[in-house]
Every structure is written in C-alpha cells, then in structure tokens.
Amino acid sequence: MKAHKRLEPLLEDGLIDGVVRQLMSGKEAMVFIVRCGEAIRCAKIYKEANKRSFRQAVDYTENRKTRNSRQARAMAKGSRYGRQAQEEAWQNAEVDALYRLAAAGVRVPTPHLFHEGVLLMDLVTDADGDAAPRLNDVSFSAEEARLHHRTLLMEVVRMLCAGIVHGDLSEFNILISADGPVIIDLPQAVDAAGNNHACAMLQRDVTNLATYFGQFAPELLTTHYGKEIWALYEAGALHPEVELTGRFEEPTEAVDLGSVLREIEDARADEEARLLRIQEDGRD
Numbered sequence: 552m553k554a555h556k557r558l559e560p561l562l563e564d565g566l567i568d569g570v571v572r573q574l575m576s577g578k579e580a581m582v583f584i585v586r587c588g589e590a591i592r593c594a595k596i597y598k599e600a601n602k603r604s605f606r607q608a609v610d611y612t613e614n615r616k617t618r619n620s621r622q623a624r625a626m627a628k629g630s631r632y633g634r635q636a637q638e639e640a641w642q643n644a645e646v647d648a649l650y651r652l653a654a655a656g657v658r659v660p661t662p663h664l665f666h667e668g669v670l671l672m673d674l675v676t677d678a679d680g681d682a683a684p685r686l687n688d689v690s691f692s693a694e695e696a697r698l699h700h701r702t703l704l705m706e707v708v709r710m711l712c713a714g715i716v717h718g719d720l721s722e723f724n725i726l727i728s729a730d731g732p733v734i735i736d737l738p739q740a741v742d743a744a745g746n747n748h749a750c751a752m753l754q755r756d757v758t759n760l761a762t763y764f765g766q767f768a769p770e771l772l773t774t775h776y777g778k779e780i781w782a783l784y785e786a787g788a789l790h791p792e793v794e795l796t797g798r799f800e801e802p803t804e805a806v807d808l809g810s811v812l813r814e815i816e817d818a819r820a821d822e823e824a825r826l827l828r829i830q831e832d833g834r835d
Contacts, residue, residue: 555583557596560667567594567671574682579738584674584682592663593682595670597642597738645738646670648715655713656791658706658733678729686732686763687722696767699732703760704776706734707753709791711784716741716749720756722763743784750781775799 554562554570561567571584574593581596642665649662649672660672675683691699703725710717717724717740724736743749757777765772774797782799783789 555581555596557667557669558583558585558594561585561594561669561671564666566664566666567592570594577736579736585671587663587671591674592671593660593674595672597668597670642668642670642738644740645736648737648740651713652710652715652734652737655709657709657713658702658731659737660733660735675726675728675733675735677727683726683728683733685723686725686727689727691764691767693768696764697771699727700760700764700768700771703732703734704757704780704795705791706732707757707760708780708789708793708795710734711743711753711780712789712791714743716743716746716753717756718752721759753777753781 552570552572555573558567558570562569567585567587569586571586571591574582574584576582580598583594583596585592585594646662646665649659649670652659653661660675662670662672664671677683686699707717707720717734717737719736719739720734724734726733726735741749741752743753746752754777757780761771761774761776776795776797778799779795779797780789783793
C-alpha cells in the first residue's frame with residue numbers, strides 16, 4: 552500500500568522496509584503494520600493536536616519536565632513554539648514511559664525507536680499471529696476474567712513500582728495477546744511521585760478494571776484494590792510480588808474535638824502568660 556507521508560522519512564532512512572496495512576485510527580493516533588527486515592512491527596503516528604479528540608488535560612501534564620525555562624514559559628503562554636513544545640512533550644511521555652516500563656518487565660509493547668513523530672514498536676499478536684484484539688472485543692468465563700484481572704492488577708503494581716501511573720487504563724487500551732494481556736496507549740502516563748492527581752488516577756484505572764471484569768466475575772465489583780495498592784505505595788511497602796487482598800479499611804478513628812479545643816486553649820493561655828512575663832520584665 553502507499554505509505555502515509557509521515558512514514559516516508561522512515562522508509563527513506565531504511566528504518567522500515569514496507570507498509571503492510573493500516574491497523575487502526577484512534578482518538579490520538581493512527582497505527583500501521585510495517586515490515587522491518589524479517590520482523591513485522593507497528594508504527595504509531597501521532598495525530599496533530601487539533602485533530603485529536605483526547606485533550607492534554609492539565610491533570611496529566613502537571614509537573615512534566617521541559618528542556619529549559621524558555622520552553623516552559625512558551626508552553627505556559629500558549630505560543631506557537633509553546634504548542635509545538637507541548638506536543639513534543641506529550642509524545643515523548645509515551646516513549647519515555649514505554650522504555651521505562653519495558654525495562655521494569657511490565658507487559659507493554661517493546662519500543663524500538665521514535666523518529667519524526669512516529670513510534671516504532673513490536674506488534675502485539677494473538678495465537679494465530681494476527682494483530683491481537685482489544686480487551687473490549689473479547690468475552691471471558693468467570694475464571695478467565697479473574698485470571699486476567701489478577702494479571703493486570705500486578706501490572707499496575709509493577710508500573711507503580713517503576714514510578715508510573717497509566718492514567719487512562721480501560722478495556723479499550725489493553726490487548727489480549729497469545730500469552731495474556733498487554734497494556735498500550737501511554738501518552739497520558741503520569742509520574743506517581745510528581746503529580747498530585749496520581750492517586751486518583753491509579754484508583755480510577757483499577758476501578759475500570761474491576762468494572763469491566765466484574766461483568767464476568769461479579770465479586771470483583773466489591774473489591775478495593777486501588778486504595779490498597781496506593782496505601783502500600785505510600786507506606787513504602789509496595790513491591791512486584793506483593794500479596795493483594797482487595798480489602799481496605801478506611802481510617803475510622805474519630806477526631807476528639809474536645810481534646811483539640813483544650814490544646815488550643817492551653818496554647819492560648821501559655822501565650823498570654825508569656826506576653827505577661829515580658830510586660831512585667833519591661834516594668835522592672
């Protein structure tokens with residue numbers, strides 16, 4: 552097939568040898584199946600910001616690193632250069648996250664290169680070697696649902712141990728490969744320690760998993776894995792082999808308002824006594 556114009560530089564540079572077909576066109580990118588020597592891979596072409604339906608919400612971009620202060624100022628002003636820099640940062644977020652997560656052993660497509668706004672990575676395939684279906688397109692038995700849910704929970708844990716929260720995890724960005732689920736689409740990934748919304752995003756990701764798999768295994772709907780995972784993370788007790796229970800007890804200890812008021816009154820009395828001593832010392 553005729554190559555998309557954004558793929559032409561990769562063909563000219565010998566980074567890919569041919570385009571097989573378009574695989575999909577989503578809210579933020581188009582994906583093509585390409586040939587790289589003997590290997591079949593996929594090339595993700597990011598759509599321009601004004602052609603995407605997914606906006607770079609400030610919750611996702613909070614505290615993302617920029618090259619320099621000039622770039623940060625331009626991004627804040629929304630100038631043409633700033634918009635271009637913001638777009639580059641948005642794309643680089645997925646590239647950086649994929650390399651970090653692949654190195655941490657997370658089930659994501661293996662990235663190979665990022666060139667001229669195109670991300671080249673492994674094609675995720677099913678048992679027949681065809682492009683793997685999305686989770687949303689597959690039905691499961693209760694046992695299969697519980698198994699995949701457990702696998703994905705541990706991937707969420709492994710991601711968090713690597714310092715990353717997906718931020719938009721759902722049945723629409725998980726593929727079912729020949730050997731289990733693979734997580735995709737990470738341009739909105741956030742730094743767990745540097746983003747104030749990371750906790751809420753992680754809990755939403757985990758809730759989305761429970762809601763989807765709960766169709767097949769209803770007992771998953773009453774679990775509280777998101778809160779449990781984040782509590783372990785905050786306590787420094789989270790690790791890739793952690794045993795999760797799905798249970799979480801909210802702190803129930805009531806505030807002793809009387810004690811608080813007494814402490815305030817004691818502090819006020821102490822301050823008044825201190826000021827009185829100062830006045831008396833001044834008279835002497």
